[in-house]
Structure formats: structure tokens, C-alpha cells
Amino acid sequence: xxxxxxxxxxxxxxxxxxxxxxxxxxxxxxxxxxxxxxxxxxxxxxxxxxxxxxxxxxxxxxxxxxxxxxxxxxxxxxxxxxxxxxxxxxxxxxxxxxxxxxxxxxxxxxxxxxxxxxxxxxxxxxxxxxxxxxxxxxxxxxxxxxxxxxxxxxxxxxxxxxxxxxxxxxxxxxxxxxxxxxxxxxxxxxxxxxxxxxxxxxxxxxxxxxxxxxxxxxxxxxxxxxxxxxxxxxxxxxxxxxxxxxxxxxxxxxxxxxxxxxxxxxxxxxxxxxxxxxxxxxxxxxxxxxxxxxxxxxxxxxxxxxxxxxxxxxxxxxxxxxx
Amino acid sequence: xxxxxxxxxxxxxxxxxxxxxxxxxxxxxxxxxxxxxxxxxxxxxxxxxxxxxxxxxxxxxxxxxxxxxxxxxxxxxxxxxxxxxxxxxxxxxxxxxxxxxxxxxxxxxxxxxxxxxxxx
Amino acid sequence: xxxxxxxxxxxxxxxxxxxxxxxxxxxxxxxxxxxxxxxxxxxxxxxxxxxxxxxxxxxxxxxxxxxxxxxxxxxxxxxxxxxxxxxxxxxxxxxxxx
Numbered sequence: 001x002x003x004x005x006x007x008x009x010x011x012x013x014x015x016x017x018x019x020x021x022x023x024x025x026x027x028x029x030x031x032x033x034x035x036x037x038x039x040x041x042x043x044x045x046x047x048x049x050x051x052x053x054x055x056x057x058x059x060x061x062x063x064x065x066x067x068x069x070x071x072x073x074x075x076x077x078x079x080x081x082x083x084x085x086x087x088x089x090x091x092x093x094x095x096x097x098x099x100x101x102x103x104x105x106x107x108x109x110x111x112x113x114x115x116x117x118x119x120x121x122x123x124x125x126x127x128x129x130x131x132x133x134x135x136x137x138x139x140x141x142x143x144x145x146x147x148x149x150x151x152x153x154x155x156x157x158x159x160x161x162x163x164x165x166x167x168x169x170x171x172x173x174x175x176x177x178x179x180x181x182x183x184x185x186x187x188x189x190x191x192x193x194x195x196x197x198x199x200x201x202x203x204x205x206x207x208x209x210x211x212x213x214x215x216x217x218x219x220x221x222x223x224x225x226x227x228x229x230x231x232x233x234x235x236x237x238x239x240x241x242x243x244x245x246x247x248x249x250x251x252x253x254x255x256x257x258x259x260x261x262x263x264x265x266x267x268x269x270x271x272x273x274x275x276x277x278x279x280x281x282x283x284x285x286x287x288x289x290x291x292x293x294x295x296x297x298x299x300x301x302x303x304x305x306x307x308x309x310x311x312x313x314x315x316x317x318x319x320x321x322x323x
Numbered sequence: 324x325x326x327x328x329x330x331x332x333x334x335x336x337x338x339x340x341x342x343x344x345x346x347x348x349x350x351x352x353x354x355x356x357x358x359x360x361x362x363x364x365x366x367x368x369x370x371x372x373x374x375x376x377x378x379x380x381x382x383x384x385x386x387x388x389x390x391x392x393x394x395x396x397x398x399x400x401x402x403x404x405x406x407x408x409x410x411x412x413x414x415x416x417x418x419x420x421x422x423x424x425x426x427x428x429x430x431x432x433x434x435x436x437x438x439x440x441x442x443x
Numbered sequence: 444x445x446x447x448x449x450x451x452x453x454x455x456x457x458x459x460x461x462x463x464x465x466x467x468x469x470x471x472x473x474x475x476x477x478x479x480x481x482x483x484x485x486x487x488x489x490x491x492x493x494x495x496x497x498x499x500x501x502x503x504x505x506x507x508x509x510x511x512x513x514x515x516x517x518x519x520x521x522x523x524x525x526x527x528x529x530x531x532x533x534x535x536x537x538x539x540x541x
Contacts, residue, residue, distance in 0.1 A: 028364070059357070062353060085340070095336065101331050128383050156417055
């Protein structure tokens with residue numbers, strides 16, 4: 001906890017934006033280890049993959065476009081400090097009323113939480129409670145989140161692809177050499193690692209029933225493998241492997257899978273996203289439904305993150321050409 | 324009352340206010356986004372701390388024979404935060420895309436300079 | 444037999460923790476970038492390697508063992524690569540080496 005505080009203060013103080021981004025990455029990693037201590041392994045997994053890897057990547061690629069140093073502060077914003085201190089004091093005063101940390105009698109544990117813990121195995125047959133709650137009990141929420149991610153992907157595309165941002169027509173490869181041509185060690189090692197990372201992503205995807213993992217984490221890991229490929233071998237090579245048009249299709253396809261599972265149960269006379277119609281035995285049906293939904297999540301998350309990264313690095317390319 | 328009872332919550336509040344302070348005081352847009360991320364992460368930590376029960380294990384069920392004796396943390400906040408993390412990355416990507424567009428339109432990402440340029 | 448394995452694993456874990464602490468001190472105390480990188484390399488290989496071996500001895504024949512072996516292999520591949528990349532970036536960009 002104290003490390004977290006120190007890192008956060010360092011983020012406030014630092015003027016070099018590159019250092020700030022690196023500190024943010026460390027901060028996310030510390031958060032992830034804190035989540036492990038707090039028994040939230042799934043959350044820790046996601047935080048490590050998203051906060052420490054993907055957000056750092058996106059921030060770094062933005063920094064390369066906007067410049068590394070910020071303007072020095074002109075005056076200390078005293079007014080803001082007062083507001084922040086007052087709000088903080090009020091919030092801390094509010095925590096005095098809260099149930100003590102770690103007590104099993106806190107009101108949060110009395111309602112649906114204990115129901116999930118006691119009943120969900122009998123109803124869904126999924127060992128990992130987080131997966132069963134995510135994909136089955138709270139399927140509506142998760143569907144909403146998935147649509148949010150899809151919308152964010154669409155928004156980034158709308159903002160960044162209005163002018164000729166990423167190269168649609170194949171560019172002469174002599175103009176754009178692969179950025180890491182001289183680094184033989186990096187190329188060889190990443191060639192070794194990328195298939196392993198992809199395999200690990202699939203393992204995480206299908207292992208979500210019995211251990212920490214699931215569609216969100218798998219999508220992020222899958223995307224990070226492709227991002228690694230892009231960084232080592234260049235944008236053009238990555239676009240040869242998987243093109244932007246396909247990615248757009250895939251990110252919509254994942255949402256389609258999720259919603260069609262819901263519609264299927266709706267058409268069979270049950271409620272939206274009620275999996276019991278998918279098979280004869282209820283547990284089998286829940287398994288099937290969760291698997292399909294996780295597939296949809298994985299596909300959408302992976303392709304949206306790749307899309308976002310491609311449009312960011314496409315911006316870098318177009319600026320590089322302009323200079 | 325034990326002082327450790329609310330220690331986690333206090334740390335969360337301090338982190339949160341730290342993020343809010345960055346958001347208010349800094350003029351650079353990327354720094355503002357980072358402040359927002361710190362704020363969000365503080366909320367995540369708050370939820371996860373509430374889900375913790377002392378002596379409990381992660382909410383992955385053991386074999387049926389051991390069941391009943393083990394105590395599990397509350398899985399519901401975990402689910403909410405898991406999706407919230409992924410949503411936070413997508414909002415951040417959108418914000419960064421906006422920053423890039425602002426940089427192209429104004430040539431700077433400092434708040435004051437942009438306001439200065441907007442004045443006729 | 445189990446006592447021997449237990450003792451070995453405790454020794455490995457302690458040595459690994461010691462190596463990590465020494466490396467952390469080294470990162471702060473060493474004068475230049477390259478010497479600091481040497482200290483960081485100790486954490487990556489010696490520290491984590493010893494800790495992982497200690498944990499492997501604890502786990503017994505299990506899927507956990509397989510996972511730990513995979514993690515060890517992964518760190519053994521990646522950490523020299525990271526050191527190489529850092530050193531390379533430092534030599535090409537002399538300002539960063541100060």
C-alpha cells in the first residue's frame with residue numbers, strides 16, 4: 001500500500017511525461033499484486049494485462065506523437081488543492097462509518113454474494129465463481145460492457161482515420177523499413193515467443209471455467225502478441241497478417257456472437273440471455289452459453305485493441321511521411 | 324476501534340484525491356488522463372478491499388468434499404471491477420485519440436495555450 | 444527424504460530473496476547506467492530463478508510444477524533479451540547512459 005502511495009505521489013511530481021508513464025505502469029503492476037493479496041485473482045490478471053501493458057503502450061504511442069515534456073507549471077493552483085483536501089477529508093470522515101476491513105458481517109456479503117457462493121455451482125457447474133457470475137448471472141452487464149468497448153473502438157477509428165492515417169494501399173517497402181531490422185536477437189526471440197503468447201491466450205480463454213481467466217484477459221493477451229509483432233517487424237508486416245478490414249469485421253462479429261446467443265434464447269421462448277434452452281441438461285446448457293459468450297468477448301476485445309493500436313501507429317507513420 | 328480497520332479505505336481516499344489533484348491542477352492533457360487513471364484505479368482498489376474477508380480464499384471453488392468449511396471472498400465486486408478495468412482502457416484509448424486530434428488541430432496539448440488560441 | 448527437499452527449497456528461497464535484495468541495493472548504489480543494469484540482471488536471473496526452483500521443490504509432482512518450469516523458461520529467455528535491448532538503447536542514445 002505504501003508503495004502505491006509513493007508511486008502516486010511520484011506521478012504527481014514528475015515533469016517528464018515518459019517517466020510518468022513508466023511510473024503509471026509500475027503503479028498498475030503494484031495494484032495487480034495488491035489484488036492478488038485481496039484474493040481477486042481474475043481482477044489481478046486483467047489489471048496486469050491491461051494496466052501494465054496495453055495502457056502503457058497506448059500512452060507511449062501518444063507521447064511519440066505529442067512530445068515528451070510538459071510545460072512547467074506557472075503557479076500553484078491553491079484553489080484546487082483546497083477543494084481536493086476538503087473532499088478527501090469528507091470522504092475519510094465517511095469511511096469511519098464503514099464496517100471494519102475484512103469482516104465477514106459487512107452488509108456487502110449478506111445479499112447476492114453469499115447466494116452466488118452457495119448456489120452457483122449447483123446451477124451452472126462452473127468452478128470459477130467470477131466466470132459464472134460474469135457470463136451467466138450478470139450477462140446483461142457484461143453485454144453492456146462489451147458494447148462499450150466496441151463503441152470505443154468505433155470512436156477511435158472515427159477520430160483517427162478521417163484523413164489517410166493507416167496505409168490501405170500497400171506501400172513501397174523500401175521507404176518503410178522494418179524498424180528493428182538490425183536487432184537480430186530481438187527478432188529471433190520474439191519469433192520464439194509470439195506463438196507461445198498466442199497459445200497462452202487460447203489457454204486463458206478456455207480455462208476460464210476452472211481457473212482465473214476468461215474472454216477479457218485472453219483478448220488482451222492475444223492482442224499484445226500481435227502488438228509485439230507490429231513493433232518488431234513493422235506495421236506493414238502486421239497488416240499483411242491481419243488487415244484492418246478483417247479486424248473491423250471481427251470486432252463486430254464478437255458482439256454479434258454474444259447478442260445472437262441472447263436472441264436464440266429469446267426466440268426459443270425464454271428470457272434474453274437465458275442459457276437453459278441451449279441444451280437438454282441445465283448444467284451443460286450453462287457451460288455452452290458461457291463458452292459462447294466468452295468467445296464473443298475474447299474476439300471483440302482482441303480485435304478492438306488491435307484496431308486501436310493500428311490506428312495509433314498509423315498516425316505515427318503518416319506523420320513520419322509528412323516530415 | 325482498531326486503526327487498521329479502515330486503513331485500506333484511507334489509502335484509497337488519498338490515492339483518489341491524488342488523482343483528482345492531478346486532474347485539476349495539471350495543464351497537460353496526457354497528465355490529466357493519467358490522473359484520471361489513478362482515480363479509477365483507486366475506485367477499483369476500494370471495491371476489491373470491500374470484497375475481502377479475512378481468512379477467505381479466492382472465489383474458485385474447491386473440491387466438493389472440502390466445501391462448506393472454506394470461506395470465499397465476495398465474487399460480485401470482482402466481476403464488476405473486471406469489466407470496469409476493460410472499460411477504463413477503452414475510455415482511455417478514446418481520450419488519447421482525442422488528444423492526438425487536438426495536437427493536430429492546435430499544435431499543442433497544454434490547456435492554457437489552447438484557450439489562448441481560441442480567443443479571437 | 445521430504446525433510447531434505449524441504450530444506451533445499453528453504454535454502455533456495457532464502458538465497459533468491461537475498462539476491463533480489465542485493466540487486467535492489469545495487470540499483471540504487473551503483474554509479475553508472477551499465478553497472479546498474481548488471482544489478483537488475485541479477486534480479487531477473489539469479490533471484491527469480493532461485494525463488495522459482497525453491498517453489499518447484501515445494502510443489503511436488505503437479506500441474507503447478509509444469510507451470511513453474513514454463514515461467515522459469517520464459518524468464519530465462521526474456522531477461523537476457525531485455526538486458527540486451529536496454530544496453531543497445533543506451534549505446535545508441537548516449538544521453539540516456541548518464
